[in-house]
Amino acid sequence: MDSSxxxxxxxxxxTPITAFVVGVTYGGIVRVITARVQNRFGPPITQNFWDxxxxxxKKTAVHHGLMQxxxxxxxxxxxxxxxFFIPVLKDSPLWLNNSFNGDIIFLLYMMVFGSLxxxxxxxxxxxxxxxxxxxRGLALMVGYEVPFVLALVAIMIQFxxxxxxxxxxxxxxxxxxxIFQSPFAFIAAILAFLGMMHYAPFDVTFAPAEIASGPAxxxxxxxxxLMQTSGSIFTFAKLVLFTDIFLGGAGDLVTLIVKTFLLxxxxxxxxxxxxxxxxxxxxxxxxxxxxxxxxxxxxxVVL
Amino acid sequence: MISVPVILSVMFxxxxxxxxxxxxxxxxxSWTAAxxxxxxxxxxxxxxxxxxxxxxxxxxxxxxxxxxxxxxLFAMLVAVLGFLGILYSMDFMAGKKNLGxxxxxxxxxxxxxxGIVYSxxxxxxxxxxxxxxxxxxxxxxxxxxxxxxxxxxxxxAYSAIGAYLILSAIVILYAxxxxxxxxxxxxxxxxxxxxxxxxxxxFLALGFGVKSAMMPLHVWAPEAYxxxxxxxxxxxxxxxxxxxxxxxxxVVFKFAANTEFFVYVxxxxxxxxxxxxxxxxxxxxxxxxxxxxxxYSSIGQLGYIIVGLALGTPLGIMAALFLTIMHGAFKAxxxxxxxxxYMRTGTTSLDDVSGLITKMPLTFLTALxxxxxxxxxxxxxxxxxxxxxxxxxxxxxxxxxxxVIFIASTAAFLYLYRFIFSLFLGQREKxxxxxxxxxxxxxxxxxxxxxxxxxxxxFPGLVLDPIGKAMGYLGNFKASWEPQVVFSAWGxxxxxxxxxxxxxxxxxxxxxxxxxxxxxxxRVVSTKDIHTAGEIPTENENLTYAVNFNQPFERAIAPILxxxxxxxxxxxxxxxESTFEYxxxxxxxxxxxxxxxxxxxxxxxxxxxxxxxxxxL
Numbered sequence: 001m002d003s004s005x006x007x008x009x010x011x012x013x014x015t016p017i018t019a020f021v022v023g024v025t026y027g028g029i030v031r032v033i034t035a036r037v038q039n040r041f042g043p044p045i046t047q048n049f050w051d052x053x054x055x056x057x058k059k060t061a062v063h064h065g066l067m068q069x070x071x072x073x074x075x076x077x078x079x080x081x082x083x084f085f086i087p088v089l090k091d092s093p094l095w096l097n098n099s100f101n102g103d104i105i106f107l108l109y110m111m112v113f114g115s116l117x118x119x120x121x122x123x124x125x126x127x128x129x130x131x132x133x134x135x136r137g138l139a140l141m142v143g144y145e146v147p148f149v150l151a152l153v154a155i156m157i158q159f160x161x162x163x164x165x166x167x168x169x170x171x172x173x174x175x176x177x178x179i180f181q182s183p184f185a186f187i188a189a190i191l192a193f194l195g196m197m198h199y200a201p202f203d204v205t206f207a208p209a210e211i212a213s214g215p216a217x218x219x220x221x222x223x224x225x226l227m228q229t230s231g232s233i234f235t236f237a238k239l240v241l242f243t244d245i246f247l248g249g250a251g252d253l254v255t256l257i258v259k260t261f262l263l264x265x266x267x268x269x270x271x272x273x274x275x276x277x278x279x280x281x282x283x284x285x286x287x288x289x290x291x292x293x294x295x296x297x298x299x300x301v302v303l
Numbered sequence: 304m305i306s307v308p309v310i311l312s313v314m315f316x317x318x319x320x321x322x323x324x325x326x327x328x329x330x331x332x333s334w335t336a337a338x339x340x341x342x343x344x345x346x347x348x349x350x351x352x353x354x355x356x357x358x359x360x361x362x363x364x365x366x367x368x369x370x371x372x373x374x375x376l377f378a379m380l381v382a383v384l385g386f387l388g389i390l391y392s393m394d395f396m397a398g399k400k401n402l403g404x405x406x407x408x409x410x411x412x413x414x415x416x417x418g419i420v421y422s423x424x425x426x427x428x429x430x431x432x433x434x435x436x437x438x439x440x441x442x443x444x445x446x447x448x449x450x451x452x453x454x455x456x457x458x459x460a461y462s463a464i465g466a467y468l469i470l471s472a473i474v475i476l477y478a479x480x481x482x483x484x485x486x487x488x489x490x491x492x493x494x495x496x497x498x499x500x501x502x503x504x505x506f507l508a509l510g511f512g513v514k515s516a517m518m519p520l521h522v523w524a525p526e527a528y529x530x531x532x533x534x535x536x537x538x539x540x541x542x543x544x545x546x547x548x549x550x551x552x553x554v555v556f557k558f559a560a561n562t563e564f565f566v567y568v569x570x571x572x573x574x575x576x577x578x579x580x581x582x583x584x585x586x587x588x589x590x591x592x593x594x595x596x597x598x599y600s601s602i603g604q605l606g607y608i609i610v611g612l613a614l615g616t617p618l619g620i621m622a623a624l625f626l627t628i629m630h631g632a633f634k635a636x637x638x639x640x641x642x643x644x645y646m647r648t649g650t651t652s653l654d655d656v657s658g659l660i661t662k663m664p665l666t667f668l669t670a671l672x673x674x675x676x677x678x679x680x681x682x683x684x685x686x687x688x689x690x691x692x693x694x695x696x697x698x699x700x701x702x703x704x705x706x707v708i709f710i711a712s713t714a715a716f717l718y719l720y721r722f723i724f725s726l727f728l729g730q731r732e733k734x735x736x737x738x739x740x741x742x743x744x745x746x747x748x749x750x751x752x753x754x755x756x757x758x759x760x761x762f763p764g765l766v767l768d769p770i771g772k773a774m775g776y777l778g779n780f781k782a783s784w785e786p787q788v789v790f791s792a793w794g795x796x797x798x799x800x801x802x803x804x805x806x807x808x809x810x811x812x813x814x815x816x817x818x819x820x821x822x823x824x825x826r827v828v829s830t831k832d833i834h835t836a837g838e839i840p841t842e843n844e845n846l847t848y849a850v851n852f853n854q855p856f857e858r859a860i861a862p863i864l865x866x867x868x869x870x871x872x873x874x875x876x877x878x879x880e881s882t883f884e885y886x887x888x889x890x891x892x893x894x895x896x897x898x899x900x901x902x903x904x905x906x907x908x909x910x911x912x913x914x915x916x917x918x919x920l
Contacts, residue, residue, distance in 0.1 A: 061825040064833075065660060067728065069825075073813035081805050098805060103795050105693050106681065106802070112716065113680050113806075119720055120671070123728035124660060126830025128848040131729060134720065139856035142714045149709040153702055162697065162795050204855075217834050222820050226813070279855035287859075298702050 071121015078114025133214020150294025515547025533642025
């Protein structure tokens with residue numbers, strides 16, 4: 001095997017590990033920020049690592065059937081596969097992985113794969129709260145998908161491409177970032193992003209105080225550990241996708257981390273200061289102003 | 304020598320034979336029908352290489368039957384689904400009454416569908432169209448209950464309207480071209496007057512639109528799909544409704560393509576298809592019966608197909624035809640698994656059944672692959688058709704239609720999850736303790752179709768090859784694909800080898816990890832052993848969450864549903880219902896009366912054709 005093949009294999013290994021480390025660290029930072037806003041001290045930033053390590057080392061594991069047993073596997077498959085099809089760093093063979101073999105439309109569907117597997121797993125537990133959470137989550141998805149797709153369509157028809165790599169290529173200078181080239185698309189997409197990240201006011205799916213964490217409530221031990229791993233990787237994947245599409249991507253890891261962190265703070269800070277919507281309010285929220293912004297974005301491109 | 308008349312006679316004589324067999328041999332009908340369907344299926348697959356055209360002159364009318372690349376595609380769909388449907392019926396229908404009647408009409412319907420796709424002249428097309436409607440109507444009213452009669456009459460009334468529209472179009476065409484041959488009419492169509500062109504195209508589109516359940520002509524479908532026996536519903540939704548698509552393909556690319564208003568025809572159809580997809584999906588979300596849910600889902604999926612056809616670009620047509628095949632497979636899988644649940648529990652109500660996964664694991668697996676495929680999640684077959692459809696919508700600048708389609712396909716997750724959750728997941732109830740997996744003859748068709756959606760997803764080229772040939776019949780359409788890679792007009796590609804490989808590898812690694820880590824300490828507990836905040840649920844406590852499952856979404860779309868249902872459809876529906884009250888004097892539900900009408904119609908046509916249409920038969 002020549003060096004490029006080895007580089008590729010190395011890429012497949014370090015990309016998910018980086019995503020995991022960054023995702024979990026972000027999770028820890030969010031806990032600290034939330035605590036400070038609520039006038040608490042909060043756990044150390046590394047707390048989420050210890051939580052996951054503890055869960056992985058738990059001996060007993062309880063499940064209600066094969067579908068629940070495999071639910072977290074579906075989740076990790078979806079998050080790692082999605083990550084592999086997103087160019088993490090610009091022009092670096094180590095971080096490109098499979099990004100030239102799929103496109104945005106593929107990613108939209110790939111991302112649902114994990115939610116569906118999780119939903120099936122949660123469904124098998126027989127816990128009514130899980131089922132309620134799933135019904136809410138799927139309904140919410142129809143809500144935020146509308147502005148999100150409007151924004152993506154606006155961008156795709158503007159540059160006549162559905163490939164993320166090509167979208168990154170057109171944003172070669174600071175002023176060419178899509179956030180400045182098509183601001184309305186960005187507004188629509190970032191509002192959809194609030195729903196996608198499941199922070200308040202759109203945390204109807206997991207709503208701990210209301211439906212006892214909903215879909216996740218019956219998962220413990222290795223299952224919860226795998227789910228949290230997958231969740232961290234998925235968070236990072238979504239952040240990188242948004243950075244690639246709207247913020248011009250990144251040439252090195254430091255830039256990537258700065259950009260994704262700033263992006264991540266939008267849903268987190270919104271979440272800290274907001275109460276929770278009712279599900280139908282959360283859905284219809286996305287069909288009002290965010291959709292209007294999305295339509296404006298398309299009209300600007302067309303006219 | 305294999306030729307079209309041979310296939311048709313095998314089907315129709317086989318139908319009679321099955322009916323006879325039922326009278327003399329117990330179980331004779333099902334075995335006869337299965338053998339006939341398998342044999343006819345083999346003939347259908349062997350026919351294209353034999354080629355050849357069969358001509359039959361009946362007085363001044365010439366009937367021409369021929370297998371084209373376009374008809375071969377649909378014929379294969381009919382033959383495969385027909386055989387699997389009959390195989391499935393063997394145990395599903397076992398012990399039921401009137402089996403001879405069932406299998407005879409089943410084979411007649413299959414024969415009629417093959418007749419439609421092989422017809423190269425309008426007379427035999429219309430003849431087989433009527434036979435298809437009749438035999439499927441007989442199967443809708445099979446159970447003989449009041450509800451099925453109602454559904455059957457509704458179906459027949461709509462089909463009759465559609466058929467008469469097609470007949471009118473045929474008569475108008477004949478008056479102009481003096482020929483019933485499809486090729487002749489296509490050739491002369493561009494020379495006809497604008498009024499004729501508009502009339503013919505709208506009549507044909509409406510007529511075929513009824514069968515493909517295009518909104519607002521879909522009204523018959525939910526009831527008819529629900530009432531027909533599941534073995535046939537799989538074929539009904541999977542293949543029979545595709546005859547409408549077959550016809551629409553001819554209308555759009557053979558007739559409308561030669562007119563000046565081609566673009567308007569396409570846009571109208573595309574938007575009708577898009578709205579059908581979205582509204583039908585919303586209705587599917589609020590259903591509480593599995594078969595009705597699937598019926599609305601079917602209407603919605605046919606909406607996508609119509610959109611793809613109407614876009615008129617190579618990628619759009621390819622998406623439509625690919626989805627035609629895939630929908631045939633995955634909707635048959637879903638109807639078959641719903642039927643399996645019905646066979647074992649006696650109901651398809653989503654509110655009543657729950658937790659069957661451990662009792663019917665293979666049926667669950669079929670349903671799982673079915674819903675993943677409908678949802679368009681990679682790497683199964685549904686995804687490729689969705690991807691091609693979106694690329695086609697983008698390249699043709701349908702910015703807002705693509706949003707409608709996206710909403711429809713996202714909202715589809717809601718009903719799909721509800722379908723699989725309510726039937727197979729959730730609390731395991733005591734009343735379903737006795738439930739067993741269905742017999743092998745029902746599992747084999749389901750498993751074969753499951754395998755097919757998987758293979759078609761990973762190797763789309765296998766299905767795209769015959770589709771590419773069919774597109775060549777419709778016009779000069781060129782699209783590019785490799786066995787595992789599909790390209791769009793913008794130069795994008797999806798490489799299914801890489802996609803399926805990545806998904807498969809990670810899934811297997813994950814499954815190995817979760818399977819082997821602490822394997823000894825991993826245990827399975829009952830669905831009563833759950834987190835309920837300290838309260839221990841008693842044995843008979845009902846914790847199933849199934850009724851009004853999608854209520855949050857229902858509330859959110861209430862304004863949309865209210866607007867469309869109450870103001871538009873109800874008004875239309877009420878008016879139509881009161882019209883049908885009168886129509887019931889005409890459509891009595893008695894086969895003999897209908898036979899009399901047909902004879903009367905023929906007599907009228909023969910007597911007055913000269914004075915009305917200026918033709919002399």
